[in-house]
Amino acid sequence: QAAKTSTAASGSDSNKLITIGFSQVGAESDWRVANTASMKSALSEKNGFKLIFADAQQKQENQIKAVRDFISQDVDVIAIAPVTETGWETVLGEAKNAGIPVIIVDRMIKVSDDSLFSCWVGSDFQKEGVNAAEWLANYIKEKGKTETQNVVVLQGTIGSSAEIGRTKGFGETIKKYSNFKVLAQQTGEFTQAKGQEVMESFLKQYKDINVVVAQNDNMAFGAIDALKAAGKVPGKDVTIVSFDAVKAAFKSMMAGDMNVSVECNPLHGPRVAELAKKLMNKDKVEKIQYVDEKVYPAETAEKELPNRQY
Numbered sequence: 001q002a003a004k005t006s007t008a009a010s011g012s013d014s015n016k017l018i019t020i021g022f023s024q025v026g027a028e029s030d031w032r033v034a035n036t037a038s039m040k041s042a043l044s045e046k047n048g049f050k051l052i053f054a055d056a057q058q059k060q061e062n063q064i065k066a067v068r069d070f071i072s073q074d075v076d077v078i079a080i081a082p083v084t085e086t087g088w089e090t091v092l093g094e095a096k097n098a099g100i101p102v103i104i105v106d107r108m109i110k111v112s113d114d115s116l117f118s119c120w121v122g123s124d125f126q127k128e129g130v131n132a133a134e135w136l137a138n139y140i141k142e143k144g145k146t147e148t149q150n151v152v153v154l155q156g157t158i159g160s161s162a163e164i165g166r167t168k169g170f171g172e173t174i175k176k177y178s179n180f181k182v183l184a185q186q187t188g189e190f191t192q193a194k195g196q197e198v199m200e201s202f203l204k205q206y207k208d209i210n211v212v213v214a215q216n217d218n219m220a221f222g223a224i225d226a227l228k229a230a231g232k233v234p235g236k237d238v239t240i241v242s243f244d245a246v247k248a249a250f251k252s253m254m255a256g257d258m259n260v261s262v263e264c265n266p267l268h269g270p271r272v273a274e275l276a277k278k279l280m281n282k283d284k285v286e287k288i289q290y291v292d293e294k295v296y297p298a299e300t301a302e303k304e305l306p307n308r309q310y
């Protein structure tokens with residue numbers, strides 16, 4: 001989809017700013033706070049942008065309203081970190097009719113017509129889930145634990161591609177190992193408070209939980225608090241597998257509470273800035289761009305913490 005040329009220029013060789021509307025999911029996690037900071041710093045006036053930022057408070061309906069506002073303000077580019085994967089056709093059709101290019105960032109969307117967005121950059125959530133399961137299976141094997149491992153999963157926001165990918169990747173992979181049994185999975189909405197609450201209810205329902213898989217670090221922190229309050233020792237009695245690899249997760253691993261965090265990179269600001277400039281210049285952009293991510297087990301935490309940017 002072609003970018004309008006009337007109001008903006010490249011941002012680097014002109015003093016005209018690119019106006020970009022960014023609809024952010026919310027502020028539910030350390031990851032999200034780092035993502036917002038990255039977007040705000042890269043999409044700054046000094047880099048050639050005028051940013052209009054809208055926090056959706058984890059509600060897709062707020063995002064749809066924000067995108068309509070951006071269209072009525074005739075922004076040059078729209079960026080969306082979508083709460084959920086589906087439900088985007090109508091509003092993206094409106095952006096397309098207005099000739100405004102759309103960059104999807106972080107989570108993915110599912111649309112029947114790919115021309116409704118210009119490009120996407122983010123994480124391979126399913127691969128993260130696979131990596132978590134492979135790490136866990138290997139860790140239990142190396143520890144020589146032969147008894148069945150009972151697993152509970154704290155899922156992220158249901159219907160978000162981060163939740164869908166991690167649930168599928170982890171679930172399908174762990175099934176291949178006969179010494180694991182998933183007892184239950186429930187959403188903790190990617191927040192620490194809800195993660196703690198759901199973990200408390202899991203502890204009431206199941207006496208013999210061996211593994212907690214939290215689909216982000218903040219829910220893992222909540223689960224760790226719930227386990228400690230119930231007299232368990234997270235990191236030892238109960239293996240804690242998490243996602244994101246924010247700084248606080250490295251501290252939790254160093255304290256012995258968390259066993260692993262599978263990285264999810266939130267530093268998308270510079271990538272979105274580059275894509276927006278290319279779109280304004282009518283340069284070709286890659287439609288789908290995955291970022292590189294690693295797995296950080298507890299034994300790497302001390303060495304890695306000083307290198308972490310978020």
Ligand code: AHR
Binds near residue numbers: 029190
């Ligand atoms: O979409 C990325 C996910 O959203 C992160 O794992 C989580 O922390 C955030 O809320």
